Amino acid sequence: MSEPIIICRDVHKWYGQFHALRGIDMEVQKGEVVVIFGPSGSGKSTFIRCINRLEEHQRGTIIVDGIELSHDVRNIAAIRREVGMVFQQFNLFPHLTVMQNITLGPIYVRKWNKDKAEEIAMQLLERVGIPEQAHKYPGQLSGGQQQRVAIARALAMQPKIMLFDEPTSALDPEMIKEVLDVMEELAESGMTMMVVTHEMGFARAVADTMYFFDEGQVVESGTPEQIFEHPQEDRTKLFLSQILQH
Amino acid sequence: MTTTLTSQKEILPPPTERFTILGWLKKNLFGTWFDAILTVVSGLFIIYVLYMGFRWILTTAQWAAVTDNLQLYMKGQYPASEDWRLWLLMYLFALIIGLMWGVFLRRAEAVGWILLAVPVILALWMVKLERAAWLNLLIMDAAAIVGYFLGRRYPQRLQRPTIILILLYMPLVILIVRGFGESGFLPLVTTNLWGGLLLSLLLAIFGIVFSFPVGVLLALGRQSRMPAIKTLCVVYIEIIRGVPLITLLFMGQLMLPFFLPAGITIDRVIRAAVAIIMFAAAYMAENVRGGLQSIPKGQYEAADAIGLNGVQKMVFIILPQALRAVIPVLVGQFIGLFKDTSLVALVGLLDLLGIARGILANPNYIGRQLEVFAFIALIYWVFSYAMSYGSERLETALGVGER
Ligand SMILES: Nc1ncnc2c1ncn2[C@@H]1O[C@H](COP(=O)(O)OP(=O)(O)OP(=O)(O)O)[C@@H](O)[C@H]1O
Numbered sequence: 001m002s003e004p005i006i007i008c009r010d011v012h013k014w015y016g017q018f019h020a021l022r023g024i025d026m027e028v029q030k031g032e033v034v035v036i037f038g039p040s041g042s043g044k045s046t047f048i049r050c051i052n053r054l055e056e057h058q059r060g061t062i063i064v065d066g067i068e069l070s071h072d073v074r075n076i077a078a079i080r081r082e083v084g085m086v087f088q089q090f091n092l093f094p095h096l097t098v099m100q101n102i103t104l105g106p107i108y109v110r111k112w113n114k115d116k117a118e119e120i121a122m123q124l125l126e127r128v129g130i131p132e133q134a135h136k137y138p139g140q141l142s143g144g145q146q147q148r149v150a151i152a153r154a155l156a157m158q159p160k161i162m163l164f165d166e167p168t169s170a171l172d173p174e175m176i177k178e179v180l181d182v183m184e185e186l187a188e189s190g191m192t193m194m195v196v197t198h199e200m201g202f203a204r205a206v207a208d209t210m211y212f213f214d215e216g217q218v219v220e221s222g223t224p225e226q227i228f229e230h231p232q233e234d235r236t237k238l239f240l241s242q243i244l245q246h
Numbered sequence: 247m248t249t250t251l252t253s254q255k256e257i258l259p260p261p262t263e264r265f266t267i268l269g270w271l272k273k274n275l276f277g278t279w280f281d282a283i284l285t286v287v288s289g290l291f292i293i294y295v296l297y298m299g300f301r302w303i304l305t306t307a308q309w310a311a312v313t314d315n316l317q318l319y320m321k322g323q324y325p326a327s328e329d330w331r332l333w334l335l336m337y338l339f340a341l342i343i344g345l346m347w348g349v350f351l352r353r354a355e356a357v358g359w360i361l362l363a364v365p366v367i368l369a370l371w372m373v374k375l376e377r378a379a380w381l382n383l384l385i386m387d388a389a390a391i392v393g394y395f396l397g398r399r400y401p402q403r404l405q406r407p408t409i410i411l412i413l414l415y416m417p418l419v420i421l422i423v424r425g426f427g428e429s430g431f432l433p434l435v436t437t438n439l440w441g442g443l444l445l446s447l448l449l450a451i452f453g454i455v456f457s458f459p460v461g462v463l464l465a466l467g468r469q470s471r472m473p474a475i476k477t478l479c480v481v482y483i484e485i486i487r488g489v490p491l492i493t494l495l496f497m498g499q500l501m502l503p504f505f506l507p508a509g510i511t512i513d514r515v516i517r518a519a520v521a522i523i524m525f526a527a528a529y530m531a532e533n534v535r536g537g538l539q540s541i542p543k544g545q546y547e548a549a550d551a552i553g554l555n556g557v558q559k560m561v562f563i564i565l566p567q568a569l570r571a572v573i574p575v576l577v578g579q580f581i582g583l584f585k586d587t588s589l590v591a592l593v594g595l596l597d598l599l600g601i602a603r604g605i606l607a608n609p610n611y612i613g614r615q616l617e618v619f620a621f622i623a624l625i626y627w628v629f630s631y632a633m634s635y636g637s638e639r640l641e642t643a644l645g646v647g648e649r
């Protein structure tokens with residue numbers, strides 16, 4: 001196996017006195033799809049946001065694409081160019097059109113010219129299935145469409161890694177599938193993905209490795225088959241039985 | 247006879263109430279006994295006030311103190327040979343108003359025509375105007391009409407140029423009014439010759455143009471993570487907000503010279519302008535901060551996540567949204583700033599109020615306070631109301647607060 005694209009060793013994070021991450025170890029290979037799940041407040045968001053330094057870890061090391069995350073601003077900028085992120089609440093820029101949302105990063109961070117950026121944005125919009133919405137504002141789109149724009153916006157930077165933090169949790173049921181389809185296609189194209197989600201159907205179909213988080217720790221990890229069919233820990237079994245009931 | 251399908255429900259128009267004046271009166275003014283009494287009492291009161299007002303305006307009042315000195319009220323001692331510059335700016339102003347009206351406010355037709363008619367009516371009323379002034383007012387109207395039709399014709403294409411023109415207009419005013427160089431094309435007109443409404447407007451424009459960026463920087467500084475910058479901004483804002491503008495003006499006029507090396511003098515208008523700018527910037531900063539606080543954390547995070555640096559994040563993502571959210575507040579502040587410029591009269595500058603006081607000191611116009619103050623109050627009101635009306639229309643047109 002080659003060098004992992006993400007390496008986390010003994011990652012700790014405190015919010016004031018509260019110990020939110022308590023020594024996370026994880027390695028992600030190029031092209032691997034990782035699904036993180038676990039109860040609310042278990043530190044899933046905190047962890048995934050440490051990968052592109054939206055949160056700062058206080059102990060341990062995180063190495064992304066060969067660059068160690070540190071206080072050095074240049075390192076952070078370099079990593080953010082390579083890591084795309086999709087949020088639960090979409091976080092599109094409401095004052096910009098879909099096209100402007102997508103091309104902002106490529107134009108000002110990647111320094112592409114506008115024509116090239118727009119051409120690529122158009123291709124991405126076609127890929128996520130909404131080319132006809134390019135000149136609307138986010139507020140004029142449905143939730144599912146907005147989230148697909150958010151995916152296109154992250155992809156426009158041509159990242160090596162995509163982070164998803166509960167991308168379907170804010171969506172109405174009939175829109176979840178359209179977003180999951182896009183993510184599935186992305187996974188098949190070989191993108192390295194780290195996904196926080198409770199969509200177990202998606203996890204079973206797409207994940208290479210699953211991590212079960214509880215109280216800031218990785219309780220159990222393995223392939224979907226191991227996790228779903230032969231969970232070792234009681235906490236995992238309990239949690240799975242709760243969410244699979246629905 | 248054939249049978250028709252009767253079971254299908256017809257599509258009916260909504261019931262209409264026939265509008266009659268009597269009906270409207272009854273519904274809105276005389277609905278209940280209490281309403282009727284209120285209507286009658288307030289109606290009588292309004293009639294009384296209007297009657298007294300008009301009687302005073304048309305019979306008792308003597309308008310010589312106003313009509314003899316229109317030039318002074320408008321521009322102070324600004325040399326007559328350079329009047330054309332002011333008129334040129336007025337044409338441009340009319341053109342911009344016309345454009346704005348055509349591009350953004352397309353539905354406000356009636357109001358627009360009234361605005362256009364105002365200069366004409368004023369010209370007719372103020373019989374003392376010379377022919378040049380008549381002509382100039384007519385050209386202004388023409389410019390406004392041209393702007394309006396251009397705006398109507400190409401609303402999409404002219405949107406951006408119009409906004410740019412508005413932004414460029416204010417610095418342009420300062421440049422053209424002041425001029426540069428000894429002689430030649432635009433000879434310098436020193437600030438001690440600026441006066442009247444011209445000076446009031448210029449102080450307001452100075453105040454708006456400079457306090458805005460300073461205020462934005464202060465607001466950003468106040469949010470800064472660097473303690474030194476943050477403290478500096480907080481201290482500045484809180485000190486300035488704790489003192490009345492008039493004290494700043496006095497300090498500028500009386501104390502500043504002590505701090506400057508001997509021989510260096512800064513002209514009094516600039517000193518007043520600086521005091522106004524410093525004052526307005528602190529309030530601007532607080533308003534902008536309100537806008538900044540209304541931006542959800544997710545916007546910052548999304549900007550970070552696509553790799554924008556701090557400046558790009560502010561310029562492209564945060565400030566456009568924050569400022570848009572506080573446009574109504576800022577416009578309110580600009581209007582307040584325009585009216586506050588009248589305080590410079592108290593430190594001896596000849597703005598609109600200063601000129602009025604000067605004219606009242608003239609023995610010929612003894613006892614004409616009421617006329618003079620009513621006149622300048624009307625001028626302040628017209629400008630303030632126009633600003634507030636215009637911005638309100640602009641906000642609706644730009645969809646402020648919708649997205
Ligand atoms: N900014 C913060 N300040 C203080 N505590 C925080 C902060 N962010 C998160 N926490 C705490 O850290 C813990 C982990 O939060 P996190 O958001 O990572 O959980 P999560 O697993 O993503 O939960 P959910 O499924 O609800 O999104 C929670 O107990 C939360 O209250």
Ligand SMILES: [Mg+2]
Pocket residue numbers: 044045046165166
């Ligand atoms: Mg979360």
